[in-house]
Amino acid sequence: xxxxxxxxxxxxxxxxxxxxxxxxxxxxxxxxxxxxxxxxxxxxxxxxxxxxxxxxxxxxxxxxxxxxxxxxxxxxxxxxxxxxxxxxxxxxxxxxxxxxxxxxxxxxxxxxxxxxxxxxxxxxxxxxxxxxxxxxxxxxxxxxxxxxxxxxxxxxxxxxxxxxxxxxxxxxxxxxxxxxxxxxxxxxxxxxxxxxxxxxxxxxxxxxxxxxxxxxxxxxxxxxxxxxxxxxxxxxxxxxxxxxxxxxxxxxxxxxxxxxxxxxxxxxxxxxxxxxxxxxxxxxxxxxxxxxxxxxxxxxxxxxxxxxxxxxxxxxxxxxxxxxxxxxxxxxxxxxxxxxxxxxxxxxxxxxxxxxxxxxxxxxxxxxxxxxxx
Amino acid sequence: xxxxxxxxxxxxxxxxxxxxxxxxxxxxxxxxxxxxxxxxxxxxxxxxxxxxxxxxxxxxxxxxxxxxxxxxxxxxxxxxxxxxxxxxxxxxxxxxxxxxxxxxxxxxxxxxxxxxxxxxxxxxxxxxxxxxxxxxxxxxxxxxxxxxxxxxxxxxxxxxxxxxxxxxxxxxxxxxxxxxxxxxxxxxxxxxxxxxxxxxxxxxxxxxxxxxxxxxxxxxxxxxxxxxxxxxxxxxxxxxxxxxxxxxxxxxxxxxxxxxxxxxxxxxxxxxxxxxxxxxxxxxxxxxxxxxxxxxxxxxxxxxxxxxxxxxxxxxxxxxxxxxxxxxxxxxxxxxxxxxxxxxxxxxxxxxxxxxxxxxxxxxxxxxxxxxxx
DNA sequence: ATTTTTATTGTGTTCGAGCACATTTTAACA
DNA sequence: TGTTAAAATGTGCTCGAACACAATAAAAAT
Numbered sequence: 188x189x190x191x192x193x194x195x196x197x198x199x200x201x202x203x204x205x206x207x208x209x210x211x212x213x214x215x216x217x218x219x220x221x222x223x224x225x226x227x228x229x230x231x232x233x234x235x236x237x238x239x240x241x242x243x244x245x246x247x248x249x250x251x252x253x254x255x256x257x258x259x260x261x262x263x264x265x266x267x268x269x270x271x272x273x274x275x276x277x278x279x280x281x282x283x284x285x286x287x288x289x290x291x292x293x294x295x296x297x298x299x300x301x302x303x304x305x306x307x308x309x310x311x312x313x314x315x316x317x318x319x320x321x322x323x324x325x326x327x328x329x330x331x332x333x334x335x336x337x338x339x340x341x342x343x344x345x346x347x348x349x350x351x352x353x354x355x356x357x358x359x360x361x362x363x364x365x366x367x368x369x370x371x372x373x374x375x376x377x378x379x380x381x382x383x384x385x386x387x388x389x390x391x392x393x394x395x396x397x398x399x400x401x402x403x404x405x406x407x408x409x410x411x412x413x414x415x416x417x418x419x420x421x422x423x424x425x426x427x428x429x430x431x432x433x434x435x436x437x438x439x440x441x442x443x444x445x446x447x448x449x450x451x452x453x454x455x456x457x458x459x460x461x462x463x464x465x466x467x468x469x470x471x472x473x474x475x476x477x478x479x480x481x482x483x484x485x486x487x488x489x490x491x492x493x494x495x496x497x498x499x500x501x502x503x504x505x506x507x508x509x510x511x512x513x514x515x516x517x518x519x520x521x522x523x524x525x526x527x528x529x530x531x532x533x534x535x536x537x538x539x540x541x542x543x544x545x546x547x548x549x550x551x552x553x554x555x556x557x558x559x560x561x
Numbered sequence: 562x563x564x565x566x567x568x569x570x571x572x573x574x575x576x577x578x579x580x581x582x583x584x585x586x587x588x589x590x591x592x593x594x595x596x597x598x599x600x601x602x603x604x605x606x607x608x609x610x611x612x613x614x615x616x617x618x619x620x621x622x623x624x625x626x627x628x629x630x631x632x633x634x635x636x637x638x639x640x641x642x643x644x645x646x647x648x649x650x651x652x653x654x655x656x657x658x659x660x661x662x663x664x665x666x667x668x669x670x671x672x673x674x675x676x677x678x679x680x681x682x683x684x685x686x687x688x689x690x691x692x693x694x695x696x697x698x699x700x701x702x703x704x705x706x707x708x709x710x711x712x713x714x715x716x717x718x719x720x721x722x723x724x725x726x727x728x729x730x731x732x733x734x735x736x737x738x739x740x741x742x743x744x745x746x747x748x749x750x751x752x753x754x755x756x757x758x759x760x761x762x763x764x765x766x767x768x769x770x771x772x773x774x775x776x777x778x779x780x781x782x783x784x785x786x787x788x789x790x791x792x793x794x795x796x797x798x799x800x801x802x803x804x805x806x807x808x809x810x811x812x813x814x815x816x817x818x819x820x821x822x823x824x825x826x827x828x829x830x831x832x833x834x835x836x837x838x839x840x841x842x843x844x845x846x847x848x849x850x851x852x853x854x855x856x857x858x859x860x861x862x863x864x865x866x867x868x869x870x871x872x873x874x875x876x877x878x879x880x881x882x883x884x885x886x887x888x889x890x891x892x893x894x895x896x897x898x899x900x901x902x903x904x905x906x907x908x909x910x911x912x913x914x915x916x917x918x919x920x921x922x923x924x925x926x927x928x929x930x931x932x933x934x935x
Numbered sequence: 936a937t938t939t940t941t942a943t944t945g946t947g948t949t950c951g952a953g954c955a956c957a958t959t960t961t962a963a964c965a
Numbered sequence: 966t967g968t969t970a971a972a973a974t975g976t977g978c979t980c981g982a983a984c985a986c987a988a989t990a991a992a993a994a995t
Contacts, residue, residue, distance in 0.1 A: 221981055221982085222981070222982065231944075232944060233946095237982075237983065237984080238943095245942070247943060264682070266683060268642040269980075270981080270982055272646055272949090272950050272951065272981080272982080273949070274950085274982090308638055309638055309639070309640055310642070385932070388928060388929070391928045392926070395927055395928045399886065399926075400773060546932070547932035548928075549923060551924075552766070552770070554762060554765045554766040554768075554769045554805070554922075555921060555924060558759070558762070558919065558921035559921045595950095595951055596952065605974075606975045607952090607975085608953095608974065609973085611953065614952095615954095619972070619974085620973070621961095621974085624973080624974080639951080640951050641952095642950085643950070644951080646952080646980050647953055648980085649980070
């Protein structure tokens with residue numbers, strides 16, 4: 188039998204001191220309330236409170252009002268430990284990225300994912316990594332099929348191939364699988380979140396660095412090893428780079444673009460540099476700056492300023508002997524880590540997933556390079 | 562009655578298939594074991610397993626061996642949800658840092674601490690912030706007394722005043738209160754952890770940047786607003802700065818040092834620069850580069866290269882108009898965040914606290930400054 | 936008025952770890 | 966051999982949320 192007219196505060200003997208204590212507890216100490224507390228305050232059982240909290244119905248108007256009255260007064264925060272202890276459901280997250288055979292860059296991403304896995308090991312989440320061949324769209328499509336077969340709750344992927352990625356994302360979306368991407372942007376309303384860098388801005392940073400290194404002269408943007416038309420990241424970087432000098436250089440700089448695909452690369456670049464002896468600076472838009480460094484290091488009497496991407500071992504070698512002046516760090520490990528944790532925390536803590544997370548673009552020289560490995 | 566000769570695998574009918582399934586479960590699926598599972602595998606009760614895990618003794622050699630045999634085979638990870646649900650103890654952490662009245666730098670630290678608080682809101686930890694006046698040792702001592710009165714489980718502090726900090730740390734240590742520091746180093750065996758940057762290296766970075774900006778010439782190291790003798794961070798930065806040029810400059814650079822305390826600052830620096838017209842570069846070892854920028858901006862026809870510290874609004878203004886060439890970011894928010902979370906995770910996840918956590922030293926120019934605010 | 940149906944509310948169990956306490960086994964001693 | 970002390974071991978409760986199910990009250994039907 189319920190006692191209907193019981194006031195929320197009735198169980199406290201009303202005098203000024205106990206009232207003050209109550210206020211103190213409510214607002215200063217931020218007392219942590221449990222369902223049981225709420226039940227007692229509202230004069231109902233914990234089952235009823237549970238029904239109200241989860242809107243399961245089967246609650247009389249009277250009980251509903253009384254519970255809501257209490258809920259309005261206090262700040263109830265469900266104990267996530269207790270919740271996840273009770274929940275038997277294991278959330279499954281699949282991460283798709285290129286394997287690191289052709290490009291060691293991706294290994295850092297795997298490290299980031301494993302860090303996230305480790306951190307949330309004891310929660311009800313399972314994170315699986317799926318690798319595909321970065322040079323093969325077929326491999327990408329097949330890997331997506333394998334992921335689909337695993338029917339995960341969420342997918343995090345590197346949308347390397349524009350068209351195929353969009354198709355995969357649409358499929359996931361139609362099946363109610365949350366999809367996030369990282370590394371490079373891809374506009375699609377079916378994407379829940381993007382983690383990465385502002386590549387346009389990254390191009391501007393390179394420009395600013397080369398401006399400081401040279402003051403004036405001819406600079407070439409070098410696109411290596413990827414199909415420029417399909418590689419949005421190269422295009423964005425070039426746009427940003429040119430944008431900076433359009434605003435700031437004011438005729439002091441002459442910007443050229445040089446595109447080349449791998450096999451014929453070395454001789455082609457050598458010829459290009461010989462044909463353009465005025466070039467004093469190079470901006471390499473991929474992680475392959477070390478290949479350019481290898482060539483220009485052979486001609487040490489003519490210093491060419493060189494800015495590239497990513498803290499690969501090969502790159503660091505040339506950074507340390509000052510053939511490469513600056514590297515821009517894309518933070519792959521952190522990108523993958525954040526992409527993964529935001530999904531995990533969405534499931535276990537009901538955290539919102541932010542649509543876009545842009546990481547800082549780190550400038551690396553000889554002196555701070557080693558700090559970024561911790 | 563215990564069954565002594567029971568083998569760990571005995572409960573599985575031994576044929577090749579079930580054995581493979583067992584291996585699969587053990588090593589591929591990474592099955593999550595509970596104390597109950599271990600008890601069953603070892604043929605003992607969960608109480609015994611618990612005693613072995615916590616080394617509480619009162620376990621026979623025989624039972625101990627059998628439980629350890631199982632623990633060696635599997636990778637037992639205690640369920641942290643269950644653990645923290647059971648533990649009613651609320652751990653208390655106090656953080657001591659200067660208030661941001663005189664120096665907005667400290668606000669970022671508070672932001673970092675609050676981020677940590679938010680992240681671990683639903684765990685059994687209470688984090689309290691105590692602010693002191695950065696210009697008053699008395700205030701520092703008094704605040705430490707207040708912290709002591711709160712008898713926390715751990716303290717995280719900024720050891721701004723060498724002597725007083727050491728005394729406070731010794732007191733905490735004697736009371737069994739774990740003490741970590743951040744922002745600046747302080748050698749003491751009573752300190753559990755330091756979070757910050759390698760200031761020597763930070764000086765080298767400044768040197769490398771000025772080398773690139775100038776190629777050769779005279780550079781002055783400018784120490785502003787603090788007592789050089791007591792400010793180890795200034796000394797370390799100067800050492801690193803000079804170290805770089807000792808190795809690399811080879812007579813191309815002439816390095817001077819200029820110390821000044823606030824009130825007489827502006828005129829003194831102006832006179833100094835006029836008296837030394839060969840100076841082409843300045844390295845400001847504090848966050849007050851904007852005050853130097855204000856002076857040299859008045860003489861725009863003579864560009865002086867300027868490198869300083871910290872992303873204060875005043876500094877960013879002069880960075881954007883290119884009076885300041887580079888700022889070095891000390892990552893105060895992340896320092897405070899990591900200092901706080903490492904203590905929290907020590908208590909709730911029993912994570913080890915690493916003695917030293919050196920953060921990357923970020924190089925900031927006009928183009929990547931805004932990315933560091935997220 | 937009595938039974939049946941439906942609406943509402945309360946109770947008890949589970950999740951896994953931790954710990955107090957009860958129970959059993961073994962060793963020690965008379 | 967019987968008794969007692971000591972060592973070893975097992976049992977049962979708790980934490981808070983979630984949910985199944987039992988219990989009760991109110992409404993409807995007979």
